[in-house]
Amino acid sequence: MDSKSAIGAVAQAFIDKINDKSAVIGIIGLGYVGLPLIMAYSRLGYNVLGVDVDQKKVDALEAGESYIGHISSDDIKTMVGSGGFAATIDFSEISKADAILICVPTPLNHHREPDISYVLETTRAIAPHLRQGQLIVLESTTYPGTTREEMQPILAEISGLKPNEDFVVGYSPEREDPGNPDFDTASIPKVVGAATKDGLAMISSLYRVMVPQVVEVSSPETAEAVKLTENIFRAVNIALVNELKLIYDDMGVDVWEVIDAAKTKPFGFMPFYPGPGLGGHCIPIDPFYLTWKAREFGRNTRFIELAGEINDNMPKHVVSRLAHAMSEHQKKAVNGAYVLVVGIAYKKNVDDMRESPSLTLIELLQERGATVDYYDSYIPVVPQTREHAELAGMKSVDWDEATLKKYDAVLISTDHDNIDWQLLCDTAPLIIDTRNALSKFVRSEGHVIEKA
Numbered sequence: 119m120d121s122k123s124a125i126g127a128v129a130q131a132f133i134d135k136i137n138d139k140s141a142v143i144g145i146i147g148l149g150y151v152g153l154p155l156i157m158a159y160s161r162l163g164y165n166v167l168g169v170d171v172d173q174k175k176v177d178a179l180e181a182g183e184s185y186i187g188h189i190s191s192d193d194i195k196t197m198v199g200s201g202g203f204a205a206t207i208d209f210s211e212i213s214k215a216d217a218i219l220i221c222v223p224t225p226l227n228h229h230r231e232p233d234i235s236y237v238l239e240t241t242r243a244i245a246p247h248l249r250q251g252q253l254i255v256l257e258s259t260t261y262p263g264t265t266r267e268e269m270q271p272i273l274a275e276i277s278g279l280k281p282n283e284d285f286v287v288g289y290s291p292e293r294e295d296p297g298n299p300d301f302d303t304a305s306i307p308k309v310v311g312a313a314t315k316d317g318l319a320m321i322s323s324l325y326r327v328m329v330p331q332v333v334e335v336s337s338p339e340t341a342e343a344v345k346l347t348e349n350i351f352r353a354v355n356i357a358l359v360n361e362l363k364l365i366y367d368d369m370g371v372d373v374w375e376v377i378d379a380a381k382t383k384p385f386g387f388m389p390f391y392p393g394p395g396l397g398g399h400c401i402p403i404d405p406f407y408l409t410w411k412a413r414e415f416g417r418n419t420r421f422i423e424l425a426g427e428i429n430d431n432m433p434k435h436v437v438s439r440l441a442h443a444m445s446e447h448q449k450k451a452v453n454g455a456y457v458l459v460v461g462i463a464y465k466k467n468v469d470d471m472r473e474s475p476s477l478t479l480i481e482l483l484q485e486r487g488a489t490v491d492y493y494d495s496y497i498p499v500v501p502q503t504r505e506h507a508e509l510a511g512m513k514s515v516d517w518d519e520a521t522l523k524k525y526d527a528v529l530i531s532t533d534h535d536n537i538d539w540q541l542l543c544d545t546a547p548l549i550i551d552t553r554n555a556l557s558k559f560v561r562s563e564g565h566v567i568e569k570a
């Protein structure tokens with residue numbers, strides 16, 4: 119048998135196992151992306167294996183407990199009760215999986231350069247346990263070339279197996295949007311790329327059983343670039359509306375009203391909304407993966423840099439708007455004032471505060487001499503973060519009239535649906551609204567609401 123037909127047999131055996139549901143699906147990294155993914159395959163009736171370096175997560179899952187706000191413990195219990203679920207920190211178990219999906223973090227380092235160390239650590243940890251016939255898919259966001267140039271050689275060298283003959287690597291970007299009621303892991307089309315035709319057939323079969331549409335592209339690098347393009351598109355468009363907000367604000371024009379009217383055009387326009395700055399694990403970070411890789415080709419990413427600059431400046435703009443409003447309406451300074459920041463998750467209705475601009479807002483206000491509290495029922499305590507270590511342990515205040523009355527100014531940073539906005543309108547003397555959260559609420563007599 120020549121090597122080409124051998125690959126065909128390996129691929130066919132994999133596809134058969136996917137189709138008759140005897141394949142074991144292994145997910146590495148059980149966070150915001152990996153946990154919904156493992157649940158989706160479990161719901162389809164596959165035996166699933168979760169691997170994480172965090173023993174606490176493994177223990178929680180085995181006990182039927184969720185550690186992610188929008189995922190219910192009942193759903194975890196259903197998965198555990200199916201009998202086809204196992205979780206472990208032991209990477210040798212991965213030899214049991216036919217498909218290995220990697221969903222580990224891909225942050226930036228202190229120099230704002232890609233940190234793919236989690237991906238490489240995972241690659242090194244699974245390589246000794248690789249066996250013939252496995253498909254390894256990277257789902258973490260990264261720059262073009264990571265899967266084929268970085269992961270594949272490590273897997274081949276440590277395992278002694280031949281890429282594209284014994285095992286196959288592929289890339290499929292995760293497009294999870296936590297907290298979005300309209301889409302979940304199983305309803306978002308999947309883009310897939312692999313180095314060979316057989317690899318592509320394997321990766322397509324893996325996702326075709328889960329999602330309504332699988333979009334095949336010609337290489338892992340293309341699939342990696344698709345994800346970056348989606349997130350760069352968002353970062354640049356958010357920067358654009360943030361800039362428009364500042365300009366229209368000077369002209370006395372409400373940018374939210376403009377966007378709401380503009381989006382009635384049935385073609386050629388897509389609404390993006392301004393805010394206090396970019397947050398989340400993706401949009402503030404992923405574009406810079408391309409910036410770094412582009413340098414290798416002597417290219418600058420000017421749109422990305424400009425968008426980053428505009429978005430990074432938003433918290434400063436918001437704080438100076440607040441200072442101006444306090445001085446104009448209350449004849450008070452930020453120095454010595456009591457300020458409440460409402461919402462510190464990076465977006466509404468989630469318990470995720472990675473890269474949230476709210477922490478920058480709190481620090482900027484503190485630097486100006488304000489005493490700052492925050493309210494967010496999704497985040498009762500500020501966790502440890504690399505950039506804002508000194509805010510760790512800060513606790514959300516109570517949400518009641520007596521508490522709200524204490525503050526000179528309230529700054530709305532995240533517009534969770536579960537907040538009693540009318541109570542805020544009735545009690546706070548001055549509100550700076552960065553999310554247009556109060557557009558439908560009644561402003562009480564003598565209370566000032568300004569958009570920023």
Ligand SMILES: NC(=O)c1ccc[n+]([C@@H]2O[C@H](COP(=O)([O-])OP(=O)(O)OC[C@H]3O[C@@H](n4cnc5c(N)ncnc54)[C@H](O)[C@@H]3O)[C@@H](O)[C@H]2O)c1
Pocket residue numbers: 146147148149150151152169170171172175221222223224236237239240257258259260292293294295296399400
């Ligand atoms: N969160 C999102 O909305 C989202 C959306 C699309 C893409 N992504 C991308 O998906 C990837 C994962 O993001 P996330 O939000 O799920 O991250 P996360 O931090 O929520 O989860 C990552 C998990 O990986 C585990 N982990 C870390 N190092 C590990 C290792 N060496 N081996 C095994 N497990 C390890 C962590 O303990 C954690 O449970 C990132 O590349 C991210 O950019 C995230």
